[in-house]
Amino acid sequence: MAYAVEKRVAKDPSQFGKGAVQGISAPESANNAAAQTAFVPSLSLGIPGDAVMAIMLGALIIHGITPGPMLINEQPEMFWGLVVSFAIGNLMLVLLNIPTISIWVSLLRIPFTWLYPAILVFVALGVYSVNNNHFDIYMVAGLGVLGYLFMLLRFEAAPLLLGYILGPMVEENLRRALLLSRGDPVIFFDRPISATLLYVTLAMLGWTLFKFLRRSLRTSHI
DSSP: OHHHHHHHHOSOGGGTTTTOHHHHHHHHHHHHHHHHHTHHHHHHHSOOSSHHHHHHHHHHHHTTOOOSTTHHHHOHHHHHHHHHHHHHHHHHHHHHHTTTHHHHHHGGGSOHHHHHHHHHHHHHHHHHHHHOOHHHHHHHHHHHHHHHHHHHTTOOHHHHHHHHHHHHHHHHHHHHHHHHTTTOTTHHHHSHHHHHHHHHHHHHHHHHHHHHHHHHHHHHHO
8 A cells, every 4th residue: 555655646656666765665664664553453452453463462362461451451561561662673673774784685685495494494493492392393394384285275374363363252252242142142233333343244245255256257258
């Protein structure tokens, strides 16, 4: 979106796609801003702002920290420490990246055939160092193969991660609501907020299915 907006307001849009600096700086600035703003729904509502936040929420839950409206009251040290770390982190990025920008650019010259094995080695070392257990490495390898198969089947990583994090929360609150209504699912349609969310979700799913079917029909006619 940042790239499209920058191209729309540029004096010479023809330079985009040919190494225009604006085409790089605008998406990167938006990316850096989105990385921090994704913390807002993640910490305040317990809803991951992106795939990275889904992983972070999983780590917090593993350590017994429940993200949500009560996080600031229950974990003030962690919350305000995180806020301060944003300012410190941005300052450190400026101090480190400006003098060493030539080094980061030179990393682009490393062939992927060398870079990928090095990444796999560091991943294996990091996983093994947590519990000193060989089984963790086998598990990561198996999950890597599974992820590769998902990629071949065009499964998106973000929805899978969001489902992994939000699935237990949805099940817990679903059971809680059914207990309060004594097993009557009509309660989800009686309440205005839940009914609105359900109808909007159904409308979005229906619209997505409609576009998919229309695209398939056009392709078959062509």
